[in-house]
Amino acid sequence: MALREQLQAWQERFPGPSLALHDFDADGICAAALYKRSLGGVTQVARSRLNLPALQQPAELIYMLDLSCPEHAPPWSQPTVVIDHHPHPEKLPENLLLLHRADRCSAWLAHELFCGQDSQLEWIAALGILSDLGDSANSPLLQAELQRWGTNPLRQITSLINSAYRADGDCKQALDALMEHDSPSQLLHSSHSSVAYLRECQRKVRKRLGQAKQVPAVKRGQLALVQFQSDCPVQSIIAQIWKARLADRVVLAANLRTDRPEVHLSVRSRGNLNAIEILGRLGLVVRGHSQSAGAVLTPVEWETFLETFYANPH
Ligand SMILES: [Mn+2]
Structure with a gap:
């Protein structure tokens, strides 16, 4: 059965009020906006995929x-209806419908599932696709919206939407910005409080990134470590920047949070370097894909890893 028919069958079985729990990045927030604008239900952001x-x-x-x-x-x-594009377990939990396509992202899927033709919400789906899959994604919808509004304006909005969680701020404001406006140009020129809030978040993220970018990488074995202190979760951007510079190492960006006793790790690698395997041999468990993974450690766990790390040859 096609995904849309499967969804309709569940919606008929369970016609009462619904609630959508969603991810905090632009793809998740755009999917939530498409849900809310089409079905009118309640939304709630999840700050972590691991602890619902x-x-x-x-x-x-x-x-x-x-x-x-x-x-x-x-x-x-x-x-529970799961709308998602990440790898999924072979055996699904009971009472759960998985609507999954690995060649889409969640906002793209949400648009196909929730919105009819000419929904006037294509621009919101396009923002999610642009943020998750980039501007060359093989999506006629995205390509049409890039033509219509221009690549830069859409990029500016994805940056605004993503700045809410990157500034450790209120993701509800990012969702509000997508609820309160009817086009990219209206949003970009808006004085609505949600947009003002996101611009403030963006300024904060730029400052914190500027600071973290100054930190040099320390190389040991197959690893390159960039360790910095911040109150914003900017470690994935830092890891991404260093990955582009260092082709032959696994990049480990460690954010020693100044606002809580946690160390947030973002790991990136290129070529044949399997980051999960290489770090696993050093006793560090990270989750994700072989070239893009992460973990949250206690300061004590982090200190223990650092001893192992510095014991490696330069
Ligand atoms: Mn996604």
Whole structure:
């Protein structure tokens, strides 16, 4: 059965109020905006894919948008529709419908599933696709919207949307910006409080990135470590920058959070370097793909890893 028909069958079985739990990046927020503007339900952001939060409101049907498919039953009893594009477990939990395509992203899927033709919401789907898959993605919808609004304006909006979580701020404001405006140009020229908030977040992120970019990389063995202190989760951008400079090392960006006792790691690699395997041999467990992974450690766990790291030859 096509994905849309599967969804309709579940919506008919569970016609009561629904709630969508969604990821905090632009793909997840755009998927949530498409859900809310099409179905009118309640949304809630999840700050982590690994520890799903308790639901803030009662609902009959739960949607999970861009949060990966859970391996075990989620911490609620309601039937759950997972709309996602990440790798998923072979055996699905019970009472769960997985609507999955690896060649899409979640906002793209959400648009196909929730919105009809001429929904006037294509620009929101395009923002999610641009943010997750880039401007050369093989999506007629994205290409048409890039033509219509220009690549730069759409890029500026994805940066605004992503700046909410990168500044450790309120992702609800990013969702509001997509709810309150009817086109990219209207949003970019808006004085709405949500857009003002996102611009403030963007300034903060630029400052923190500027500081973290000054830190040099320390090389040991197959690794390059960039260690800095920040109150914003900018480690994935730093890891990305260093990955482009260092082809022969696994880049490890370590953000020693100044606002909580945690070390946030972002790991990137290129070519044949399997970051998960290489770090695993050093006793460091990271989750994700072989070339893009991450972890959250306690300061003590991090210190222990640093001893192993510095014991490696230059
Ligand atoms: Mn995504």
